[in-house]
Amino acid sequence: MQSRSGRTGHRRALPTTYRRFPRSVRRGSCGFVCIPWATRSAGPAAHATRAYAGRVPTPSYVTCTVADHIAHVRLDRAEKMNALTLETLRELARTAHGLRRDRDLRAVVLSGEGEAFSAGLDFGAVVRDPLGVVTSFLPRPWRGTNTFQEACWAWRRLPVPVVAAVHGHCLGGGLQLALAADFRIAAPDSQWSVLESKWGLIPDMTGIRTLAELVGIDTAKRLTMTGQLLTGTQAEAKGLVTELADDPLAAAFDLAHELARRSPDALAAAKRLFDGHWRSGLRRTLAAERVEQVALLAAANTRAARTAAFGRNEPVFGPRARV
Secondary structure, eight states, X not given: OGGGGTOOOOBOSSSOEEEOOOTTSOOOTTSSEEEOOOBTTTBTTSOOOOOOTTOOOOOOOEEEEEETTEEEEEEOOGGGTTOBOHHHXXXXXXXXXXXXXXXXXXXXXXXXXXXXXBOOBOHHHHTTOHHHHHHHHSOBTTTTBOHHHHHHHHHHHSSSOEEEEEOSEEETHHHHHHHTSSEEEEOTTOEEEOGGGGGTOOOTTTHHHHHHHHSOHHHHHHXXXXXXXXXXXXXXXXXXXXXXXXXXXXXXXXXXXXHHTSOHHHHHHHHHHHHHHTTSOHHHHHHHHHHHHHHXXXXXXXXXXXXXXXXXXXXXXXXOSOO
């Protein structure tokens, strides 16, 4: 899939690909086995994919690779149109938590393999695990989200821009995942719907919050109450989609690479300010601006950006200052 972006580059060692393995296999801090492609010092051919002889991994429906400081996170259940299981939701949250600790990361692209971004929650699989539904519904006090919500909101917590590349179906939980990204680039013929009303439910994977940020209350109510099916073109007109593209994945990588050329500290500060103070009062917003700017004025990456701007050179940034 990444070849569609038209970009290649040296692959970094950490993190690269996250795979779910049995508990008997030692994992990294993010709860996944990290399969390195290369180290920075030795070049791309230094390490082959690590093999675990005699161990069969459990099914994984989320994959993540990092190249040129950009993570490509893919829903990888094409035969089911990337429908979301409870384990997929956990994997999404764990992947985001693992990426958050990578200070060299500059952007994330979210996409789906096969013919769809995501057809939403796989109710057939979920109802077979009633205990899992109950435990997944309980919120974690330290985060304020349950598993369903954290699968989406964890991407808002990332201190880097997240771009969703949407094609095919983007329904229910899949739509809520896309709305949790900072930007959404969609194919004109993609299909969007707040599908929960079909099941007599409401969007409870942070969809109420993200809809409120993007559209008026009457539009949010109508989409939620009717489950109206929208094309990508119609979704863009209503404000759900940032940009339309015939090849949304390539366009998403173009935007990610554009963002990666800016100071990672400035990107993180901008995301914190907009996400944390979009509806704050004036005094709180102005105070937050001052706090962020003072930190940026003293940051090494700000000096790198300034030096490059004066010299008309491409800046070379170091790791992000804050996790």
